[in-house]
Amino acid sequence: MLTxxxxxxxxxxxxxxxxxxxxxxxxxxxxxxxxxxxxxxEFGALGLLGMHLEGYGCAGMSAVDYxxxxxxxxxxxxxxxxxxxxxxxxxxxxIWRFGTEEHKQEWLPRMAAGExxxxxxxxxxxHGSDPSSMRTRARRDGTDWVLTGxxxxxxxxxxxxxxxxWANAGEENGGIRGFVVPTSTPGFxxxxxxxxxxxxxxxxxxxxxxxxxxxxxxxxxxxxxxKGPLSCLSEARYGILWGALGAARSSLETARxxxxxxxxxxxxxxxxxxxxxxxxxxxTELQLGLLLALHLGRLKDSLGLRPExxxxxxxxxxxxxxxxCRTSRTLLGANGISGEFPIMxxxxxxxxxxxxxxxxxxxxxxxxxxxxxxxxxx
Amino acid sequence: MNIVVCVKYVPDAQSERAFREQDxxxxxxxxxxxxxxxDEYAVEEALKIVEASEGEVTVLTVGPAQAADAIKKALQMxxxxxxxxxxxxxxxxxxxxxxxxxxxxxxxxxxxxxELVLMGMTSTDGVMGVVPAMVAERxxxxxxxxxxxxxIEGGSLRARRDGDAASDTxxxSLPALVSVTDQINEPRYPSFKGIMAAxxxxxxxxxxxxxxxxxxxxxxxxxxTKVIDVAKRPPRAQGTIVKDEGDxxxxxxxxxxxxxxL
Ligand SMILES: Cc1cc2nc3c(=O)[nH]c(=O)nc-3n(C[C@H](O)[C@H](O)[C@H](O)COP(=O)(O)OP(=O)(O)OC[C@H]3O[C@@H](n4cnc5c(N)ncnc54)[C@H](O)[C@@H]3O)c2cc1C
Numbered sequence: 001m002l003t004x005x006x007x008x009x010x011x012x013x014x015x016x017x018x019x020x021x022x023x024x025x026x027x028x029x030x031x032x033x034x035x036x037x038x039x040x041x042e043f044g045a046l047g048l049l050g051m052h053l054e055g056y057g058c059a060g061m062s063a064v065d066y067x068x069x070x071x072x073x074x075x076x077x078x079x080x081x082x083x084x085x086x087x088x089x090x091x092x093x094x095i096w097r098f099g100t101e102e103h104k105q106e107w108l109p110r111m112a113a114g115e116x117x118x119x120x121x122x123x124x125x126x127h128g129s130d131p132s133s134m135r136t137r138a139r140r141d142g143t144d145w146v147l148t149g150x151x152x153x154x155x156x157x158x159x160x161x162x163x164x165x166w167a168n169a170g171e172e173n174g175g176i177r178g179f180v181v182p183t184s185t186p187g188f189x190x191x192x193x194x195x196x197x198x199x200x201x202x203x204x205x206x207x208x209x210x211x212x213x214x215x216x217x218x219x220x221x222x223x224x225x226x227k228g229p230l231s232c233l234s235e236a237r238y239g240i241l242w243g244a245l246g247a248a249r250s251s252l253e254t255a256r257x258x259x260x261x262x263x264x265x266x267x268x269x270x271x272x273x274x275x276x277x278x279x280x281x282x283x284t285e286l287q288l289g290l291l292l293a294l295h296l297g298r299l300k301d302s303l304g305l306r307p308e309x310x311x312x313x314x315x316x317x318x319x320x321x322x323x324x325c326r327t328s329r330t331l332l333g334a335n336g337i338s339g340e341f342p343i344m345x346x347x348x349x350x351x352x353x354x355x356x357x358x359x360x361x362x363x364x365x366x367x368x369x370x371x372x373x374x375x376x377x378x
Numbered sequence: 379m380n381i382v383v384c385v386k387y388v389p390d391a392q393s394e395r396a397f398r399e400q401d402x403x404x405x406x407x408x409x410x411x412x413x414x415x416x417d418e419y420a421v422e423e424a425l426k427i428v429e430a431s432e433g434e435v436t437v438l439t440v441g442p443a444q445a446a447d448a449i450k451k452a453l454q455m456x457x458x459x460x461x462x463x464x465x466x467x468x469x470x471x472x473x474x475x476x477x478x479x480x481x482x483x484x485x486x487x488x489x490x491x492x493e494l495v496l497m498g499m500t501s502t503d504g505v506m507g508v509v510p511a512m513v514a515e516r517x518x519x520x521x522x523x524x525x526x527x528x529x530i531e532g533g534s535l536r537a538r539r540d541g542d543a544a545s546d547t548x549x550x551s552l553p554a555l556v557s558v559t560d561q562i563n564e565p566r567y568p569s570f571k572g573i574m575a576a577x578x579x580x581x582x583x584x585x586x587x588x589x590x591x592x593x594x595x596x597x598x599x600x601x602x603t604k605v606i607d608v609a610k611r612p613p614r615a616q617g618t619i620v621k622d623e624g625d626x627x628x629x630x631x632x633x634x635x636x637x638x639x640l
Contacts, residue, residue: 004450005573005574005577008450008451008454008568008573009570009573012567012568012569012570012573015567016567045569046567046569046570047569047570047571048570051570059569059570059571059574060574061570061574065570
């Protein structure tokens with residue numbers, strides 16, 4: 001099903017993860033801290049960052065290649081995949097797709113190399129699933145733009161060199177608009193959110209925009225309205241619909257091995273029919289998810305994808321993956337909750353993955369709308 | 379400087395390896411293969427030398443059709459071109475015959491004047507480690523084996539060889555052949571750009587006839603040694619249990635020292 005090059009890409013990402021992520025991930029997760037900059041440079045050297053974009057130092061790989069990379073990253077940890085998703089599919093994609101030539105020249109080569117880190121600010125404390133009601137404002141002052149407001153739950157926020165911030169610029173300026181904000185701009189700050197119990201090996205921050213003054217050129221000229229951020233999200237969701245399966249694969253593989261080694265009632269756990277039923281069900285769901293991901297990937301590489309097709313993928317693959325992690329957890333008994341095994345970490349991480357990039361409920365409603373013609377979320 | 383790196387396609391050590399019933403050669407169809415790990419160090423060293431100066435890296439392999447994968451991997455890492463010597467008559471060749479084919483291919487690939495030939499110190503399947511020396515002999519070149527550090531200066535090279543008791547540094551005039559250990563560097567991963575670029579890099583396919591090597595001089599019938607029998611390693615015997623009678627530490631240390639672990 002995969003070409004030799006696709007396999008080579010998958011293997012290369014696996015090897016990097018085995019070398020630089022796996023030996024450290026438990027410690028990063030427990031401490032809630034990770035050397036994101038070093039990782040970004042390592043990933044940049046490989047070509048992982050913005051890998052599916054063309055030009056400006058990006059690797060120009062296919063959607064399937066990108067998906068396979070996401071699986072391997074997330075088989076190590078969803079937080080590591082998030083770092084790559086936000087950098088490539090949200091921040092870089094927004095600039096690549098909607099930015100000026102100057103934006104692209106200034107940021108994309110450094111972001112592709114992992115020398116500059118980007119974040120993407122859409123969600124606010126009071127507006128998550130409904131970003132159209134956002135309160136962050138962009139006000140014109142002469143030719144300048146002045147941004148005021150707060151963004152919440154922003155991946156890579158505190159470590160970013162550049163933030164793509166979405167703000168309401170008023171009806172006369174096209175409504176919701178994107179801005180390329182160097183994080184060194186006065187008035188910009190990004191305090192880190194602590195006390196997360198999920199996605200701990202990922203930096204999540206608040207963005208505070210206190211009269212952030214930007215030149216006229218800071219605006220992303222090529223898009224107005226909510227379709228700007230939504231088309232970026234569609235890119236990232238596509239990566240997630242593959243990636244989540246990596247967490248599931250890692251959990252299932254751990255459970256499979258464990259049940260063949262652990263003995264109770266005089267035989268391996270794997271010898272009990274209930275265990276096998278669980279393993280068979282999980283393995284089937286995993287393979288179906290991978291087939292769906294590959295099908296969507298091939299479509300994206302040829303005809304392109306409609307948003308509701310991406311919703312089907314994210315909805316199915318993330319809910320199934322979290323279920324696989326939970327079932328795998330039961331198979332390890334008490335060891336299932338131990339940090340010695342990756343399962344609980346994956347399961348906890350997927351709680352975030354289930355919510356960000358459109359909650360499972362919102363994706364169900366997008367699919368529902370496509371099926372019935374009736375919009376049920378407003 | 380132009381460098382030829384000889385690489386071998388070997389069965390993946392992760393999978394169960396088997397021998398063919400009829401001629402007791404390794405069954406290469408039964409398992410996945412890959413670029414012999416030690417050869418990755420030779421490829422890396424060649425790339426570093428060329429990157430620091432100039433020139434081209436040619437990877438050369440002698441092996442069945444699947445061995446093209448080993449070349450591809452080296453090209454993905456950054457080598458410039460590949461040469462694959464593939465001929466049914468080579469099947470079952472011993473080290474002497476392999477070195478003959480390699481030497482002739484090196485000559486042909488370099489128009490008779492190789493500058494530097496690099497190899498891994500040994501393949502991870504046969505583990506004989508004699509091919510580099512044999513190839514050097516056939517090419518009439520200085521041989522520097524088991525190099526853990528390599529520098530090129532003008533018309534000569536310096537290499538460090540680490541022994542149990544001491545390390546020595548050797549100098550040799552170029553052209554030369556060097557076999558490297560896994561201490562010499564840290565092989566790079568193929569980057570995505572490398573993977574894509576490799577698709578367009580040239581790989582030449584040569585037969586024995588192209589090299590002017592007589593088919594009778596190689597292959598299983600020409601081998602100087604023959605595998606008469608192969609047997610699976612017996613299952614692991616039970617380990618030694620050291621009972622601590624106040625001297626457990628000493629006994630453990632003695633055990634480790636006897637095994638040269640200390
Ligand atoms: C770790 C992490 C990282 C994140 N990174 C980023 C980032 O980089 N950039 C960014 O912009 N955002 C980011 N987010 C934010 C994320 O996208 C939002 O949390 C998500 O969109 C949901 O918004 P909310 O949390 O406000 O939940 P709400 O919208 O308040 O939803 C709460 C619940 O109500 C349900 N609900 C809401 N509306 C409806 C409806 N109409 N019908 C039925 N059910 C409904 C939801 O499905 C959910 O179950 C991140 C979140 C997390 C947890």
